[in-house]
Amino acid sequence: MNEIWTTVKDFFSDNVWNIVKFFATLIIGILVVKILTAVVRKVFSRTKMEPVAQSFLITVVRFVLWLVFIIVLLSVVGVQVTGIITAVSAAILAVGMALQDNISNIASGIVIVAHKMFKKGDYIIVGDKEGNIVEINFVFTTLFTPDNKKITIPNSTIVNSAVVNAGANPKRRVNFTFPVAYESDVEEVRNIVLDVMNSNGKIYLDPAPFCKLKEFGDNSINFFANCWCDSEDYWDVYYYVVEKVFNEFKRNGITIPFAQVEVRDRTDVVEMPFDKSPLPSRVEKERPDPENRIEEIKHRYEETKRRLSRKKKAKDDLPEMPDDPVAPTSLDD
Numbered sequence: 001m002n003e004i005w006t007t008v009k010d011f012f013s014d015n016v017w018n019i020v021k022f023f024a025t026l027i028i029g030i031l032v033v034k035i036l037t038a039v040v041r042k043v044f045s046r047t048k049m050e051p052v053a054q055s056f057l058i059t060v061v062r063f064v065l066w067l068v069f070i071i072v073l074l075s076v077v078g079v080q081v082t083g084i085i086t087a088v089s090a091a092i093l094a095v096g097m098a099l100q101d102n103i104s105n106i107a108s109g110i111v112i113v114a115h116k117m118f119k120k121g122d123y124i125i126v127g128d129k130e131g132n133i134v135e136i137n138f139v140f141t142t143l144f145t146p147d148n149k150k151i152t153i154p155n156s157t158i159v160n161s162a163v164v165n166a167g168a169n170p171k172r173r174v175n176f177t178f179p180v181a182y183e184s185d186v187e188e189v190r191n192i193v194l195d196v197m198n199s200n201g202k203i204y205l206d207p208a209p210f211c212k213l214k215e216f217g218d219n220s221i222n223f224f225a226n227c228w229c230d231s232e233d234y235w236d237v238y239y240y241v242v243e244k245v246f247n248e249f250k251r252n253g254i255t256i257p258f259a260q261v262e263v264r265d266r267t268d269v270v271e272m273p274f275d276k277s278p279l280p281s282r283v284e285k286e287r288p289d290p291e292n293r294i295e296e297i298k299h300r301y302e303e304t305k306r307r308l309s310r311k312k313k314a315k316d317d318l319p320e321m322p323d324d325p326v327a328p329t330s331l332d333d
Helices: 002-014 016-045 051-077 081-098 100-115 155-159 186-198 231-251 290-316
Strands: 123-126 129-136 140-144 150-154 163-165 171-180 210-216 221-230
Touching: 016 051, 100 129, 100 155, 129 150, 140 155, 150 155, 171 186, 171 231, 186 210, 186 221, 186 231, 221 231
Parallel strands: none
Antiparallel strands: 123 129, 123 163, 129 140, 140 150, 171 221, 210 221
């Protein structure tokens, strides 16, 4: 025991300043980390950044501060931190490669929150998935469909797709198409549709409901109608108008036709004009004999050869020009 006590006493007496420095660094470091974290949280709280983004960034800042604090503390003790930094960097790189899909989702989550693409409660459509947003985090976005199914979509999928946000605005337009028979009265149909839409208090009167004849279909004339309502009342208004218009059409004798095919029984004699002359006699096309074709090619070759020979002879008969002609020195020359 005396030897142990002597060893401990010698250690503290020889390293008193290192021990003081260690505890001073520990206390100051903890205070600095807490103060900086509080400052960052206060700064973010004064911005318009979404709470989920603030929480994520504060977590990242806190992690970095604690990591730097631990490395500084180890260096004060006398540990060589170069190897530790290298090991930590390699570990971060390995984890990043293993979790690259999740990192992509996190980056996409930051983009979604930073740009405020949508918010909790909005009704969005992503590809063939749609529903109300119930949760947004930095990895997934969770939706509830109208039939209460839960859909979890990776944030990278949302960022890389076209997103339709039906709940971005407080008001939303509801569109309808009503096909009726061709013999229907246009003004009567229009008045029925407008009366139905005006009878629902969830439908805005300004902008006023709209209904006009749009097109002539194969089996019906089609009316286009629309009205405006609050976004949360969209489906209530849609089903109300469709059901009430159908009932009012039946009440007023307006029919919605099925696909129709018109069949006629012809009693007249069908006469089809035609050319009564017989087919012409076959006349063979005149084609060159292959042997005559070869003779013709030979004749063209000999003619070309003679022409080139004449050109060469005419060129050889030209007088030769002196190699170094003397330039004239005056107008007389």
